[in-house]
Amino acid sequence: MNEPQTPTSEVATSEEKPPKRWRRPVTLGIVGVLVFSAGWLAVVRILSPWNALIVYDTGGDPQPEVDSLKLRVAVYNIAHGRGNGPGGFVSNFRGGDIDDHRDRLEKIAEFLKGSNLDIVILNEVDFDTTWSHHLNQAEIIAKNAGFRYRLEQRNMDAAIPFFRMKYGNAVLSKHPIVAAERLKYPVYSRFESLLMGSKQGCVCTIKLSEKHNVDVIPVHLSHRSEPVRIRSADAIVEYLEAHSTPFIAAGDFNSTRVDFPVAEPDENGETAMSRLLGEGPFHALPVDAPEESEMTYPFPKVASLIDWVLVAKPHRAVVREVYPLGLSDHLPVISTVQLLEPVE
Template sequence: MIRIKYWIIIFSILGLGFLSVSTSAQHTEDKGHPLKVLSYNLRFGELASLEELAEFIKSENPDVVALQEVDVRTNRERAPHQNGKDFITELGFRTGMLTAYARTIDYSGGYYGIGILSKYPFEKTRKILLPVPEGSNEQRALLLADVELPTGQQFTFISTHLDHSSSKVRTIQAKAINKALKKIKQPLIIAGDFNGQPDSPEISKGMRNWLQACSPDFTIPSQNPKSKIDYIFYRPAKNWKVKNSYTPQVTLSDHLPVVAEMEIH
């Protein structure tokens, strides 16, 4: 009888140990991978040097960055200190991040478009042109990057910049965004300058199937913000958790950047 009780105790201890290990493993599996996202319209570097912009990005230590109004080898009268510079390559070099770039238009001897910086490698990148309906000012696009995390997880990160001409044009572009991204199965983040305020049709209706990760703070003009037109959206909810969001008060552009600290599960 004593020997039977002894083995019952031993098995009970082993069982508790196994339960403890299983619970610990489950807890580890549930813990998401942290990801800091930044989006910034650079205004083609008119108000700051590339060194200053890179230093700001480094100070925030983001994992991925969506950039808008990114010049490559242009010659602008309004920004002569940036003439001939390759913004995306130089920002990548100065921040130590990997780069992707999408030209949207030719401009003043070079290119004008959108970019992505990333700490992590890309499985692939691609550009999708957005519609240019009547009343549009210029061609706009999506830049998509499938980002590979050290955990083996992947997510699709998208930078965009919608037309500033009218809400009608942006609503058409928002519809095109949803159609273009509908078939992507892995977790998504889309960030950029949407040129629409939160109650505009292109945001309130056009992006209603997305969750917003950024703070509601105004983003333009940077010196005295009165409107919000810069966003970070994500989906699906089950793959993401937003830990924190804020709008850095930095005046290196006419826009304020937006930041979200997230976890991917």
């Protein structure tokens, strides 16, 4: 009697799954989106050097010329207009809706307008950024505070579909900004710099009168490396030594004197501020160890003094005030700067 034959593995079964025909078009779609996004980003990055510095004159009555050569200069890191919460990339999206952002900007402008200022340096200013609803924060503040002239320095400039990031520093002035040029700093990450930009410098020349100009650097140094900050400070000093015009460097240096609280000296025991002050070419207040009320960055738990107005010697800063404004994680600083004759 013959044994019953068992089916072999070569016999197809009715349970075999059909091929997944959707995989190929989905994969091609994803690749297409990535290629398109990369191309979009590449175009923005290629064009970014031509958009890095823009000077605006919004018109209106001219400001009277400066006779005493005494200037009131303010610095304020406005933290993208998000308010006084902790910093960080994700925190930038927590600033509320467009009305919340606009309200903070108008309050900042109101403070500046009432402070009788000649020059304002703003850090972390958004010019067209998704998380701040694409508001040009420098334009809004300048208009509401009554500053006819402004410089926009776009250090970070990147975009892909549905996301835009364009921010940096701004200089607001009652007096004409007659020239501006870039000042190169070392970068913390070359890849990051190519991908979206980095903290860089610039110099703008402000005309105080027919005989008097002042050069101003809006400063925002690296927050991640004191050695990078020190090399950036060296670039500022090198520029200063090559020019004779009175010189102000002001903003968020992310550095303090080596003998001040929360200093982060390098392996040689130096900080960017200790390089610039003391025996360095700049003068600034305070000279002595700061009181708690003189700190400019009260977050996180230990306050620090990292926002400065520096004036090249022999010119002097004669008055310095810090204001507990509460509209950013930094506090605004106002210094009265006395420029000395003769100047050109």
